[in-house]
Amino acid sequence: xxxxxxxxxxxxxxxxxxxxxxxxxxxxxxxxxxxxxxxxxxxxxxxxxxxxxxxxxxxxxxxxxxxxxxxxxxxxxxxxxxxxxxxxxxxxxxxxxxxxxxxxxxxxxxxxxxxxxxxxxxxxxxxxxxxxxxxxxxxxxxxxxxxxxxxxxxxxxxxxxxxxxxxxxxxxxxxxxxxxxxxxxxxxxxxxxxxxxxxxxxxxxxxxxxxxxxxxxxxxxxxxxxxxxxxxxxxxxxxxxxxxxxxxxxxxxxxxxxxxxxxxxxxxxxxxxxxxxxxxxxxxxxxxxxxxxxxxxxxxxxxxxxxxxxxxxxxxxxxxxxxxxxxxxxxxxxxxxxxxxxxxxxxxxxxxxxxxxxxxxxxxxxxxxxxxxxxxxxxxxxxxxxxxxxxxxxxxxxx
Numbered sequence: 001x002x003x004x005x006x007x008x009x010x011x012x013x014x015x016x017x018x019x020x021x022x023x024x025x026x027x028x029x030x031x032x033x034x035x036x037x038x039x040x041x042x043x044x045x046x047x048x049x050x051x052x053x054x055x056x057x058x059x060x061x062x063x064x065x066x067x068x069x070x071x072x073x074x075x076x077x078x079x080x081x082x083x084x085x086x087x088x089x090x091x092x093x094x095x096x097x098x099x100x101x102x103x104x105x106x107x108x109x110x111x112x113x114x115x116x117x118x119x120x121x122x123x124x125x126x127x128x129x130x131x132x133x134x135x136x137x138x139x140x141x142x143x144x145x146x147x148x149x150x151x152x153x154x155x156x157x158x159x160x161x162x163x164x165x166x167x168x169x170x171x172x173x174x175x176x177x178x179x180x181x182x183x184x185x186x187x188x189x190x191x192x193x194x195x196x197x198x199x200x201x202x203x204x205x206x207x208x209x210x211x212x213x214x215x216x217x218x219x220x221x222x223x224x225x226x227x228x229x230x231x232x233x234x235x236x237x238x239x240x241x242x243x244x245x246x247x248x249x250x251x252x253x254x255x256x257x258x259x260x261x262x263x264x265x266x267x268x269x270x271x272x273x274x275x276x277x278x279x280x281x282x283x284x285x286x287x288x289x290x291x292x293x294x295x296x297x298x299x300x301x302x303x304x305x306x307x308x309x310x311x312x313x314x315x316x317x318x319x320x321x322x323x324x325x326x327x328x329x330x331x332x333x334x335x336x337x338x339x340x341x342x343x344x345x346x347x348x349x350x351x352x353x354x355x356x357x358x359x360x361x362x363x364x365x366x367x368x369x370x371x372x373x374x375x376x377x378x379x380x381x382x383x384x385x386x387x388x389x390x391x392x393x394x395x396x397x398x399x
Contacts, residue, residue, distance in 0.1 A: 042314045044088060044270030046307060050281040051297045052078055052231075054100040054107075055290035061101065061108050065188025065204045072110060074291030075099040078266050081235060086268030096135075096235045096264055100283065101290060104222045106184075106208040111135050113235060114202045119194050119247040120155040126176055129153065129160040130236045130261070131249075135205045138280060140230040141214055141223075144387045145277040146172075148230075149214055151180060155203050157187050163216065167275040170384045178216075184208040196242040223285035228300065232269075232280035237262040278310050278387075301375050302389075308357055308370045309381035316366055316383070326383065328361040 057071040081096035083089035094114045101108040113135060120132045129152040130136070140148040145167065152160040161180045166172035185207045191200025211222050223229065238261050239250040250259045263272060267281030282303070286295050315333040320326050327333055330340050330347045340349045348358040358369045364383075369390055371378040378390040 041318075042311065044086060044268075045276070045279065045314060046311060047086065047268065047270060048299075049279060050079060050267035051284065051299070052076075052100060052281065053284050053286055053295060053297055054102055055286050055288055055294075057101040057103050057108070057290055061103075061106075061206075061208060063108075063184040063186040063206045063208050065186040065206045067099075067110050067188075067204060067206060071101055071290050072099060075101055078233075081233070081264040081266055082268055084234070084263035084265045084269045084272055084274070086270055088270075092235075092237070092262065092264040094237065094264075096233075098233050098266060102222065102285060105212070106210050107139075109137060109205070109207050109209065109233075111205040111233065112202055113205070115191070116199050117196060117240070117242075117247065118155050118189055118191050118200045118203050119240070120158070121194070121246070122154055122158050123156055125158065126160050126162075127158060129158060132156075132158075132236075133238060134236045136234040136236070136274070137207075137209075138232045138234070138274060138277070139209075139214060140277045140280060141220065143228065143230050145230075146384075146386050147216065148277055149178075149180070151183075151207075151209070153185060153187070153205055153207070155187055155189060155193060157185055159183070159185065164275070166384060166386065167277065169273075169275065170386075172275075180209060181213040182210045183213065194247065196247070225285070225287040227285045228303075229283045229285070230277055230280040231283040232274065233266040234274055235264040237264060278306070278385075301372070302377050302379060305355065305370045305372060305377055305379050306381075306387060308355065309368055309379060309387065312357075312359065312368045313381050313385060316361070316368075325363040326361040326366045328359065328366075330357075330359050333359075 055075065059069055059071045061069055061071070077097045077099055081092055083092065096111065096113050099110045115133070122129055122132050132154040134152050134154045137151045138148065146165060148164050150162050150164065161178065163175040163178035164172050165175070185205070188204040189200070190202045190204070192198055211220050214220050239259050240247045241250055251257060252259055265274070267279070269276055269279045271279070282297070282299065284297055288295065312333060316326050319333065328345060328347070330349065335349065340347055346358055346360045348356055350356045354372055354374050356371045360367045366383050367380055369378060369380045376391065380388045380390045382388070
C-alpha cells in the first residue's frame with residue numbers, strides 16, 4: 001500500500017486479541033524461551049520476518065534482464081512472494097521471487113514475475129509507477145526504520161525513486177527529488193507488452209544499485225562481512241480489462257472507484273502498508289563468493305531485544321489513539337507482572353533473561369529502553385518509531 005503524502009493516523013491492525021508469547025533469544029542463540037506473557041492484538045506485526053544471505057560476486061553483472069551470468073545461477077531464490085498481510089489473505093495467483101548478489105560497488109537484485117498479460121504505460125521518471133503493475137525495492141541500511149529508500153520500476157523501465165526520513169505514520173515526508181545515482185536497470189519480457197492477443201509468461205527485472213548512491217550526503221561503502229540490512233520487495237498487481245486497445249484497471253460497478261490493488265511481498269508486513277520498516281526482511285551480507293562456501297543465518301540478539309520495543313511502541317500508539325496522550329504505566333499497556341519498580345516518572349522491570357525494560361512517558365512523547373547486561377546491549381525506541389543504539393549513544397557522552 002502506498003500512503004498519500006498526508007496520511008491518516010496510525011493504522012491499528014484489527015485482529016482478535018490473544019495471549020501472545022513474546023519470544024526472546026535465550027542465552028544460547030539456538031534456543032528460545034517464552035519470557036513474558038502479554039495480552040496483545042498485534043500478533044501479525046510480531047511474526048519473525050524472512051531472511052536471505054547475499055553472497056559476493058567477482059564477476060561482471062550486465063543488467064539486461066536475462067540473468068545469464070554464472071553467479072546468478074549459483075545464487076538462491078527467495079521464498080515465493082505472499083500477500084502483504086501474510087496468512088490473513090489468500091496466496092498470490094502469480095509467482096514472484098528474487099535473487100541478490102553484491103560486490104564492492106553495487107547491490108544486484110533480480111526478480112522474476114510470472115504474468116499472463118504484461119502491460120505498462122507510464123514513461124516519465126518519478127511518475128506514480130504503482131498505478132501500473134510494478135516491482136518495488138525497499139532498503140533500510142541502518143536498520144533504524146528511518147532514512148530509508150524506495151525504488152519502483154514497471155515493465156517499460158520507468159523508475160520512481162524516493163527517500164524517506166521516517167515513515168508516513170510518524171509524519172515522514174517523501175523526498176521524491178532524490179535519485180539513485182548511476183542506477184542500472186534491465187527488463188526482459190517473455191511475451192509481448194501491451195498486447196492482449198496472446199498469453200505472456202513472465203517479466204524479469206535486473207538492477208544494480210550503487211552503495212554510494214544510498215545516501216543523503218554521507219559516504220556509504222559496501223557492507224562489511226555479516227552486516228545486516230532491513231530489506232523488502234513488493235509487487236503491485238491490478239485487476240484489469242482490455243478496453244479500446246488498452247489495459248484498464250477495473251472499477252467497482254457500485255462505487256465506480258478503482259478496485260484495490262493486490263500487494264504481494266517477500267516478507268509479510270502483517271498490515272496493508274509497506275512503510276512499516278520494522279516488518280521488512282533481513283538481508284545478511286557475506287564476503288564468501290557465491291557458489292562456494294555457505295553460512296547459516298542467525299538472528300542477532302539485538303533483533304530479539306527490538307521485539308520488546310515494537311510491542312510496547314504499538315501498545316503506546318494504540319493507547320494514544322484512544323486517550324490522546326501516551327501511557328506512563330507498564331501494567332496499563334498489558335504487562336502482567338507485579339514486579340515493576342517506579343522512580344520519578346520511570347517504570348521498569350527485569351525479565352528471566354536479564355532484559356531490563358524501562359518506560360518513561362509524558363503526554364506527548366515516550367522512550368522505551370531495553371537493556372541486557374549479559375550481552376551489553378541497550379536499545380531504545382521513541383514516539384517517532386526510531387530505533388536507537390543507546391549503548392553507542394551513551395559511549396559518545398549523550399544521555
